Amino acid sequence: xxxxxxxxxxxxxxxxxxxxxxxxxxxxxxxxxxxxxxxxxxxxxxxxxxxxxxxxxxxxxxxxxxxxxxxxxxxxxxxxxxxxxxxxxxxxxxxxxxxxxxxxxxxxxxxxxxxxxxxxxxxxxxxxxxxxxxxxxxxxxxxxxxxxxxxxxxxxxxxxxxxxxxxxxxxxxxxxxxxxxxxxxxxxxxxxxxxxxxxxxxxxxxxxxxxxxxxxxxxxxxxxxxxxxxxxxxxxxxxxxxxxxxxxxxxxxxxxxxxxxxxxxxxxxxxxxxxxxxxxxxxxxxxxxxxxxxxxxxxxxxxxxxxxxxxxxxxxxxxxxxxxxxxxxxxxxxxxxxxxxxxxxxxxxxxxxxxxxxxxxxxxxxxxxxxxxxxxxxxxxxxxxxxxxxxxxxxxxxxxxxxxxxxxxxxxxxxxxxxxxxxxxxxxxxxxxxxxxxxxxxxxxxxxxxxxxxxxxxxxxxxxxxxxxx
Amino acid sequence: xxxxxxxxxxxxxxxxxxxxxxxxxxxxxxxxxxxxxxxxxxxxxxxxxxxxxxxxxxxxxxxxxxxxxxxxxxxxxxxxxxxxxxxxxxxxxxxxxxxxxxxxxxxxxxxxxxxxxxxxxxxxxxxxxxxxxxxxxxxxxxxxxxxxxxxxxxxxxxxxxxxxxxxxxxxxxxxxxxxxxxxxxxxxxxxxxxxxxxxxxxxxxxxxxxxxxxxxxxxxxxxxxxxxxxxxxxxxxxxxxxxxxxxxxxxxxxxxxxxxxxxxxxxxxxxxxxxxxxxxxxxxxxxxxxxxxxxxxxxxxxxxxxxxxxxxxxxxxxxxxxxxxxxxxxxxxxxxxxxxxxxxxxxxxxxxxxxxxxxxxxxxxxxxxxxxxxxxxxxxxxxxxxxxxxxxxxxxxxxxxxxxx
Numbered sequence: 001x002x003x004x005x006x007x008x009x010x011x012x013x014x015x016x017x018x019x020x021x022x023x024x025x026x027x028x029x030x031x032x033x034x035x036x037x038x039x040x041x042x043x044x045x046x047x048x049x050x051x052x053x054x055x056x057x058x059x060x061x062x063x064x065x066x067x068x069x070x071x072x073x074x075x076x077x078x079x080x081x082x083x084x085x086x087x088x089x090x091x092x093x094x095x096x097x098x099x100x101x102x103x104x105x106x107x108x109x110x111x112x113x114x115x116x117x118x119x120x121x122x123x124x125x126x127x128x129x130x131x132x133x134x135x136x137x138x139x140x141x142x143x144x145x146x147x148x149x150x151x152x153x154x155x156x157x158x159x160x161x162x163x164x165x166x167x168x169x170x171x172x173x174x175x176x177x178x179x180x181x182x183x184x185x186x187x188x189x190x191x192x193x194x195x196x197x198x199x200x201x202x203x204x205x206x207x208x209x210x211x212x213x214x215x216x217x218x219x220x221x222x223x224x225x226x227x228x229x230x231x232x233x234x235x236x237x238x239x240x241x242x243x244x245x246x247x248x249x250x251x252x253x254x255x256x257x258x259x260x261x262x263x264x265x266x267x268x269x270x271x272x273x274x275x276x277x278x279x280x281x282x283x284x285x286x287x288x289x290x291x292x293x294x295x296x297x298x299x300x301x302x303x304x305x306x307x308x309x310x311x312x313x314x315x316x317x318x319x320x321x322x323x324x325x326x327x328x329x330x331x332x333x334x335x336x337x338x339x340x341x342x343x344x345x346x347x348x349x350x351x352x353x354x355x356x357x358x359x360x361x362x363x364x365x366x367x368x369x370x371x372x373x374x375x376x377x378x379x380x381x382x383x384x385x386x387x388x389x390x391x392x393x394x395x396x397x398x399x400x401x402x403x404x405x406x407x408x409x410x411x412x413x414x415x416x417x418x419x420x421x422x423x424x425x426x427x428x429x430x431x432x433x434x435x436x437x438x439x440x441x442x443x444x445x446x447x448x449x450x451x452x453x454x455x456x457x458x459x460x461x462x463x464x465x466x467x468x469x470x
Numbered sequence: 471x472x473x474x475x476x477x478x479x480x481x482x483x484x485x486x487x488x489x490x491x492x493x494x495x496x497x498x499x500x501x502x503x504x505x506x507x508x509x510x511x512x513x514x515x516x517x518x519x520x521x522x523x524x525x526x527x528x529x530x531x532x533x534x535x536x537x538x539x540x541x542x543x544x545x546x547x548x549x550x551x552x553x554x555x556x557x558x559x560x561x562x563x564x565x566x567x568x569x570x571x572x573x574x575x576x577x578x579x580x581x582x583x584x585x586x587x588x589x590x591x592x593x594x595x596x597x598x599x600x601x602x603x604x605x606x607x608x609x610x611x612x613x614x615x616x617x618x619x620x621x622x623x624x625x626x627x628x629x630x631x632x633x634x635x636x637x638x639x640x641x642x643x644x645x646x647x648x649x650x651x652x653x654x655x656x657x658x659x660x661x662x663x664x665x666x667x668x669x670x671x672x673x674x675x676x677x678x679x680x681x682x683x684x685x686x687x688x689x690x691x692x693x694x695x696x697x698x699x700x701x702x703x704x705x706x707x708x709x710x711x712x713x714x715x716x717x718x719x720x721x722x723x724x725x726x727x728x729x730x731x732x733x734x735x736x737x738x739x740x741x742x743x744x745x746x747x748x749x750x751x752x753x754x755x756x757x758x759x760x761x762x763x764x765x766x767x768x769x770x771x772x773x774x775x776x777x778x779x780x781x782x783x784x785x786x787x788x789x790x791x792x793x794x795x796x797x798x799x800x801x802x803x804x805x806x807x808x809x810x811x812x813x814x815x816x817x818x819x820x821x822x823x824x825x826x827x828x829x830x831x832x833x834x835x836x837x838x839x840x841x842x843x844x845x846x847x848x849x850x851x852x853x854x855x856x857x858x859x860x861x862x863x864x865x866x867x868x869x870x871x872x873x874x875x
Binding site: 039040042043044045047048053054110112114130135160186187188189190387390391394397398401404405408409412417424 | 491494495497498501502504505509512562599601602629633637659660661662664665668699781784814821854
């Protein structure tokens with residue numbers, strides 16, 4: 001038993017070290033890549049893209065389910081985005097409230113028989129409408145499909161542009177978001193097939209007429225901690241993975257894809273829990289199997305702001321869902337692991353996700369259990385344990401501070417001193433008890449999935465109410 | 471000598487962890503100090519800069535007219551950077567008169583000379599910055615320095631030089647780009663090259679012809695696409711050589727370009743290209759035929775309505791709706807061809823152009839069709855469906871390409 005505990009604790013130590021070293025490596029890559037990106041942007045003036053006749057058309061797809069409170073403002077903002085050739089398709093996904101009526105009144109919709117070819121599966125479409133106010137706006141009214149993926153698929157069938165950008169109806173986009181996300185595509189249109197945009201936390205910021213006026217840190221601790229998590233995940237994780245062409249997730253709140261490829265892989269998987277991750281995994285698989293020379297890129301410029309859960313219950317549900325989504329994608333794609341055909345995806349990206357994302361809560365709980373058991377049996381070196389704890393704490397703080405530093409040296413959207421001080425403070429405070437709670441939520445997610453509870457459920461959001469609406 | 475892993479192992483976890491703690495705490499401290507110091511410095515810097523921008527704005531007219539001697543600010547890098555950035559920002563949105571004035575100022579103050587010098591002498595990011603600034607001035611004297619930038623080893627610098635040349639939008643820059651492309655081939659991604667060439671060749675598209683004729687592979691496609699964008703009627707006969715080119719991209723470019731040439735010549739050629747085996751060549755031909763607005767194109771466009779490709783059908787429908795001719799006979803033909811997808815595309819185009827009412831009125835006023843036929847057409851227009859007996863026939867029409875929808 002004692003031998004088992006020793007081995008277990010040693011394994012935990014090396015696992016934890018490897019996990020943090022991986023993140024440290026990603027931090028170094030991300031800092032370097034961000035600096036390069038900033039330099040590159042100097043030669044790529046966004047106004048030049050706007051004027052270019054070569055900028056390909058984009059269709060923005062907006063799935064909307066019961067969004068009556070914010071749909072007018074959201075769609076108006078999308079129509080005002082800076083981009084030369086823009087089509088906006090709002091998919092009313094069987095809303096039970098006045099979402100459709102709001103759209104019809106605001107944009108004077110008239111029925112059209114636009115050629116809707118159901119190339120990818122979705123719930124039946126009741127009608128198609130075009131705005132008399134702005135010919136670039138099309139509304140697809142469909143029966144509820146039970147998932148966001150189903151709604152996006154309907155929009156995909158109506159899209160007429162070579163690129164589609166999927167956007168959440170309750171997200172706030174910066175005016176130049178599309179110009180920025182197109183930069184990698186315009187630089188290498190043959191190879192870049194998808195681009196992920198950064199998603200930042202909207203809670204606490206000042207919003208006027210649906211547009212972001214001033215970025216502020218949210219008031220609640222739970223929201224501030226999520227700000228740090230988002231910075232860490234996007235500015236370090238995704239930036240570094242994309243650099244190695246191993247980006248596995250493009251956030252459902254803001255991502256750009258080549259339309260023909262999304263159609264070729266059958267669109268979004270309607271029953272998927274993590275539909276955004278699932279789509280990117282299938283794109284990798286499809287392109288690797290074809291032996292295509294392709295790139296999936298990430299743009300770290302602040303572009304999309306979205307609301308995050310502001311209470312523990314919603315956050316717990318969201319994180320459990322993310323963990324379920326992770327397993328829901330990793331399991332069907334397990335055949336990609338360590339197969340030369342799938343290259344770096346099979347050898348690095350997927351094993352990392354299995355080991356340090358999916359199994360992380362399991363390893364953590366086993367670690368805690370064995371440490372307690374070792375303490376009970378008197379075989380735990382108290383000195384080593386405390387040192388290990390302190391090391392883990394300090395190391396994790398370095399990573400969080402690194403993400404704040406990334407934000408500071410690149411985009412610097414939190415201009416208020418108070419916000420920065422709070423942000424830095426939470427880098428030290430997020431580890432207890434948030435991290436442990438997070439572990440429990442993720443374990444719950446795994447447990448729910450294994451018990452067969454794998455139905456997609458939307459989260460309840462406040463809309464722009466979480467921001468300080470002017 | 472043992473490996474690094476052996477050394478780590480010999481340290482034993484406890485000793486290793488102790489050292490790691492120290493390193494991590496020091497790293498935390500350094501990061502924190504860096505963030506705070508950087509913030510403080512930037513706060514001071516931007517306050518100073520804002521104040522200075524305000525001061526310079528107050529005397530802006532005197533500055534650009536030369537009333538304030540250039541020597542007074544040229545040797546102060548901080549002032550020079552601000553003035554240059556204000557001038558270049560104004561340049562982006564200025565009209566012809568103001569542009570000429572700003573360019574005169576940039577020349578007289580030596581700012582352009584300085585950027586030319588930097589673009590030639592500096593390396594790395596600093597060279598890139600100089601090339602971008604030079605491109606933004608659109609000064610023809612910057613073209614040789616920008617052209618030298620095209621030969622840099624770094625892709626980002628080549629791209630900056632290319633974009634800069636594109637901004638100048640003059641044939642001289644096109645000559646430099648084409649000479650470089652002829653020399654090294656496709657050394658940058660296609661899109662920035664196309665954008666730059668479109669801007670520079672708009673005035674003299676003939677510049678492209680020799681290189682398009684001799685280029686091979688992807689470069690030929692890229693140049694063909696540019697030709698398609700910038701072609702003018704003066705190129706008419708020269709374009710004919712690409713109509714039967716073995717590369718479909720070039721045939722598509724020719725189809726695109728033909729819409730800018732003499733209508734009679736274009737009509738014949740586009741009719742031929744509208745039956746090309748490659749869908750995007752047909753698409754381009756149909757769009758160009760629509761652009762010509764010639765009623766003689768109706769049979770070809772009706773044929774386009776039954777195309778196996780969705781985009782070709784849509785564009786053919788748009789072209790038919792866009793023709794400035796009587797709509798009723800065309801609609802009669804659309805119904806007669808008994809193609810559900812074609813009818814659907816036509817009705818969509820009609821609705822998008824908001825011309826449904828006009829067609830209804832024409833149908834009612836038409837004396838050339840019988841009452842029975844009129845009722846039939848009105849019913850199709852309102853329901854969007856072919857009459858029952860005809861729909862059954864439509865179902866029997868084989869899908870030759872096997873590609874529908």
